[in-house]
Amino acid sequence: MKLLKLVFLLLFVGLNSCIQEDIVDDAVPEELRIISSVNTLKVGDVVKLQASYFNNVGEKENKNIVWETSNSNVLFIDALTTNITALAEGTATITVKTTGSSGELTDSEIIMVVKDGVVVMPSENTKKGTIAPTASYVAAGDFEISKTTNGIQIILDDNYVADESLPGFALFLTNNPNSLANALQIDAYDDVDGTHYKGAFTYILDGVGINDYQYLVQWCRPFSILVGKATITDK
Amino acid sequence: MFFFQQSDAQWNKGKGNGYYKISAWSLVANQHYTNTGEIDPNATRGNFTLSFYGEYGISNKLDFITYVPFLTRIYQNAQISGTNGNVLQAGEAVNAIGDIDVGLRYGLIKKNHFALSTTLKLGLPTGKNKAGSDGSFQTGDGEFNQLITVDAGTSYQLFSKPAYAKTYIGINNRTQGFSDEFHYGIESGIKLGNKLWVLARLNSVNSFKNGTLSAQNSQGSIFANNIEYVSVGAEVAYYITSKLGVSLNYTSAVSGRIIYAKPSYSGGLFLDIQ
Structure with missing residues (x-):
C-alpha cells in the first residue's frame, strides 16, 4: 500500500514537472525604413512611397511618419496624402522621420527625376x-x-x-x-x-x-x- | 534525443532472487553538446521519467532484466521576451511511455570473487518518436536495438570494508538507419557501515557513424543520430531494512555530442531480494 502511495506521489510530481519561463534577450534597435524601392521617376510621375517603423523587438508598428524632400522643385510631397510628384529633372533626397522610444528615427532615399520620354532602365535594387x-x-x-x-x-x-x-x-x-x-x-x-x-x-x-x-x-x-x-x- | 539513462548490469542474482526499483529521474538542460563537442545554449528542456527496473533470477546462471519507463514527461519552457514580456513561444509538454528494455543475463564464470557474464538487452520502440507540436518531444527513438555486453566484476575488501568493481563493454546494433554504438563502463562501490553503499561509475557511448539516417532523408522527423558521451556519476544506496532501501544518483556528461550538457538526478526505492 505504501509503495502504491509512493508511485502515485511520483506520478503526481512527474505530471506536474513545471514548465517555467526562459527570458529571451530579444531587444533590437528601433528602425524606420523606407520600404518602397524607387530610384528613378519621370517628370509627371506620382508615387506613394511607403515606410515602416519597427519597434525594439523588430515588430512593425503604426507611427506618425513625416516625409521631407531636399528639393521641392524636383520632388513635391503632398503632406496630406504623402504622394510624391516628380516636378522637374534633377535629384532629391526623400527623408522620413518619426519619434521612437529612443528618440528621432530617420531613413532617406535618393531619387533621380528624368524628363518624360527618357528610357529608364529599371533599377536592379539587389x-x-x-x-x-x-x-x-x-x-x-x-x-x-x-x-x-x-x-x-x-x-x-x-x-x-x-x-x-x-x-x-x-x-x-x-x-x-x-x-x-x-x-x-x-x-x-x-x-x-x-x-x-x-x-x-x-x-x-x-x-x-x-x-x-x-x-x-x-x-x-x-x-x-x-x-x-x-x-x-x-x- | 539529447538524454541518456543507464541501467547497469549486476552479477547474476541467483534463482528466485531479484532486484526491483521504482525511480524518478530528472534532467533539466539549457545547454547541450553540439555535433563537434562544443557546448551551446538551447531553450530549457526537461525530461522527467518514472521507471521500473527489475532483475529476476530465472536460474542460478540466467537473469531476466527489464527497464520500463512507464511515464516520461518531455517539456520545454515558455520563451518570454525580455523586452516586452510577450510570449515568443508557448511552453509545451508531452507525457507518454518511453522505450522499454528487456533482456537476459547469462553467467559465464563465477569463481571466488570474480564473475563474468554476458547480457543481451533489447530496446523496444514503445515510446513516441514524434510528439508535440513540432515532433521534437519524443519519448523514444522509434527503433529496435540490440545491445550485447560482456560484464566482469570482482569483490574485495577496501579499508576492511566490502567493496566491488566491475566493467563492461558492448555493441549496440541499432535499426531504422541509426548508427551502431560501442558502449563501455566501469563502476566501483564500497559499503560503509552495515546499510550504506557508495558507488561511482563512468559510462561511455561511442557511435560507429555507420547509420544512413540524415537530415536529408529523415522525412521531417527530429532525430539524434550519432549521439556520443562520457558520463560520470555517483550513487548512494541506503538499506532501510535488509531488503528495502532508497538510492540517490547524480550523473553528468563530461563530454559528448548531440546530448544535453547538464546533470541528471534520480531517486529510487528498491527491493533487493537475495
Missing part, C-alpha cells in the same frame, strides 16, 4: 548578404535577393551551408535575429518538399518586398537556437 555562424554549428554562404514580378527571390550561392546535424533546421527572414516572433519561415525540416542544406538554390517568395526584412537567419527551430545570421544590405 540586396546581398553573407551568413556567418552564431553558434558552434556550421553556417555559411553568400546570397543575393532581387525583386520578381510578385515578390522577391533569394539566390543562395554555391558556398551556402546549413548544418545537417541540426535537429530541426529552419531558415527565416526576420527583423529580429534573436526571436522568431515576427519572422517569415522560408524553409524548414518539416516542409513537405524537404529542406535545402548545401550549395546553390533559389527561393521564390511571392508577396514579400525587397526591403521588408533585415536579416536572413538559420535556426534550430524546436530548441530555439540561432545558428547562423546574415545582415541584408544593398548590393
Whole structure:
C-alpha cells in the first residue's frame, strides 16, 4: 500500500514537472525604413512611397511618419496624402522621420527625376548578404535577393551551408535575429518538399518586398537556437 | 534525443532472487553538446521519467532484466521576451511511455570473487518518436536495438570494508538507419557501515557513424543520430531494512555530442531480494 502511495506521489510530481519561463534577450534597435524601392521617376510621375517603423523587438508598428524632400522643385510631397510628384529633372533626397522610444528615427532615399520620354532602365535594387555562424554549428554562404514580378527571390550561392546535424533546421527572414516572433519561415525540416542544406538554390517568395526584412537567419527551430545570421544590405 | 539513462548490469542474482526499483529521474538542460563537442545554449528542456527496473533470477546462471519507463514527461519552457514580456513561444509538454528494455543475463564464470557474464538487452520502440507540436518531444527513438555486453566484476575488501568493481563493454546494433554504438563502463562501490553503499561509475557511448539516417532523408522527423558521451556519476544506496532501501544518483556528461550538457538526478526505492 505504501509503495502504491509512493508511485502515485511520483506520478503526481512527474505530471506536474513545471514548465517555467526562459527570458529571451530579444531587444533590437528601433528602425524606420523606407520600404518602397524607387530610384528613378519621370517628370509627371506620382508615387506613394511607403515606410515602416519597427519597434525594439523588430515588430512593425503604426507611427506618425513625416516625409521631407531636399528639393521641392524636383520632388513635391503632398503632406496630406504623402504622394510624391516628380516636378522637374534633377535629384532629391526623400527623408522620413518619426519619434521612437529612443528618440528621432530617420531613413532617406535618393531619387533621380528624368524628363518624360527618357528610357529608364529599371533599377536592379539587389540586396546581398553573407551568413556567418552564431553558434558552434556550421553556417555559411553568400546570397543575393532581387525583386520578381510578385515578390522577391533569394539566390543562395554555391558556398551556402546549413548544418545537417541540426535537429530541426529552419531558415527565416526576420527583423529580429534573436526571436522568431515576427519572422517569415522560408524553409524548414518539416516542409513537405524537404529542406535545402548545401550549395546553390533559389527561393521564390511571392508577396514579400525587397526591403521588408533585415536579416536572413538559420535556426534550430524546436530548441530555439540561432545558428547562423546574415545582415541584408544593398548590393 | 539529447538524454541518456543507464541501467547497469549486476552479477547474476541467483534463482528466485531479484532486484526491483521504482525511480524518478530528472534532467533539466539549457545547454547541450553540439555535433563537434562544443557546448551551446538551447531553450530549457526537461525530461522527467518514472521507471521500473527489475532483475529476476530465472536460474542460478540466467537473469531476466527489464527497464520500463512507464511515464516520461518531455517539456520545454515558455520563451518570454525580455523586452516586452510577450510570449515568443508557448511552453509545451508531452507525457507518454518511453522505450522499454528487456533482456537476459547469462553467467559465464563465477569463481571466488570474480564473475563474468554476458547480457543481451533489447530496446523496444514503445515510446513516441514524434510528439508535440513540432515532433521534437519524443519519448523514444522509434527503433529496435540490440545491445550485447560482456560484464566482469570482482569483490574485495577496501579499508576492511566490502567493496566491488566491475566493467563492461558492448555493441549496440541499432535499426531504422541509426548508427551502431560501442558502449563501455566501469563502476566501483564500497559499503560503509552495515546499510550504506557508495558507488561511482563512468559510462561511455561511442557511435560507429555507420547509420544512413540524415537530415536529408529523415522525412521531417527530429532525430539524434550519432549521439556520443562520457558520463560520470555517483550513487548512494541506503538499506532501510535488509531488503528495502532508497538510492540517490547524480550523473553528468563530461563530454559528448548531440546530448544535453547538464546533470541528471534520480531517486529510487528498491527491493533487493537475495
